[in-house]
Amino acid sequence: MCPRQDSNLRTRLRRAVLYPLSYGGPLLNVEKPTAWRGVVLHGLPSIGVEETITADGLRLAVYGDGDPGKPTLVLVHGFPDTARVWDPLVRQLADRFHVVRYDVRGVGGSQAPADEAGFRIEQLADDVLRVAEATGERVHLVGHDWGAVQGWRAVSERPELFASFTAISGPDLGHAGHWYRKNFPSRATVTQLARSWYMAFFRIPKLADLWFDSNGLALYRQNLGRGHEPRRITTRVLQIVPTRDRYVTPALAASAREWCGDLTERRAPAGHWVIQTHPEVVASWITEFVAES
Secondary structure: OOOOHHHOHHHHHHHHHHOOOOOOOOOOOOOOOOOOOOOEEOOEEOOOEEEEOOOOOOEEEEEEEEOOOOOEEEEEOOOOOOHHHHHHHHHHHOOOOEEEEEOOOOOOOOOOOOOHHHHOHHHHHHHHHHHHHHOOOOEEEEEEOHHHHHHHHHHHHOHHHEEEEEEEOOOOHHHHHHHHHHHOOOHHHHHHHHHOHHHHHHOOOOOHHHOOOHHHHHHHHHHOOOOOOOOOEOOOEEEEEEOOOOOOOHHHHHHHHHHEOOEEEEEEOOOOOHHHHOHHHHHHHHHHHHHHO
8 A cells, every 4th residue: 555645644734734624623633544346447457556647757556446347436635635635535436436546646656857847736637537548438537636636637638538526625726816807806706716815825935944844735836827717617517615615715616607608506504525524415506416426
């Protein structure tokens, strides 16, 4: 099994400092890992095995649960997590789906690029596409936080690979930028900017690096402020909006509406890590949405 960043005390303390109210309580408690059930992706065992699948030659650690004969979900995590953040949700979904998840580049068991430019959204989205392609079928993509940000870009580039997309607490960079430009300085945009204070902190050279991993900080430094253009989304989208999320407001999440041809929204009275605090609810919504797709 690959080393897990979530089990590291330093990582848990980072989350406790940055996200004291969003997570909903047990920030320093890590559940005992359960056994992973192996599957095969194109003839390669996926459990704890790193395979070279990225465009720039990096090895990503890919993991699988459930029956490969059932519909495939690909789960993409955000910052500062690894694939283990999905554990509570996978326990709810593995008996219904073939669940594939991976450590994104630079964390957990996956390799990091040589420089920060390797964390640009173009490279991250290409990783999503390559993992999806490796399953050999159209997949149902699920992304949380930066995993959702990557997902929006991936489904806009290769919609034929995806039967559906579930976005949780992560907007498309282009949709968000357009929303800010169109509505600033409204109350909604000012409120969102106030909740995004940490993004400015992350971009301060050296200071933020004292607390947080440089690979995670590169997500913000390489992707914010680049003038991303909004893209039309033709894939069916389920957007799960935690109404108590202290970092992504419902108003920002709603920026996707005018760019999606088929969007369903579900709201949960939960914080940013709804995938861990309310896995039964999230799993039921994903299951229902996939069945309709």
